[in-house]
Amino acid sequence: MARYYVNKNSQANGDHEVHKTGCNFMPMAENRIYLGDYSSCSPAVREAKKTYSRSNGCYFCSNACHTS
Template sequence: MKYYVNKESDKRGDHEVHKEICFWLPDPNNRIALGECANAHEAVRKAKEYYSTADGCYHCCPEAHTH
């Protein structure tokens, strides 16, 4: 599955990680491609290379959502 991280933080300061099929996936100019990942936890680890506050999307990556 392909994953992306939102360039903009949410109201808590988190940069959410989304699956490519997520309804809440940001526009292409507002996301960074993380590539193919085995699961959401791997995608969040990759996203933390860009943003220390990366977190899984509540809707598409609940297993990696921490808030």
């Protein structure tokens, strides 16, 4: 299980990236929302989409859920 967070700030394309603990690209504490502990990125992205419909997995730490 890993802790997942969504970035409150969107990327240039409008996506809010989902990161897991330990990612080098984790947003600052004040710029992220805790999503929960999950065994993969898929349920974390689903949870993030409840707040930000344009959520996407981080290319580096949640690549299986990253769409270009």
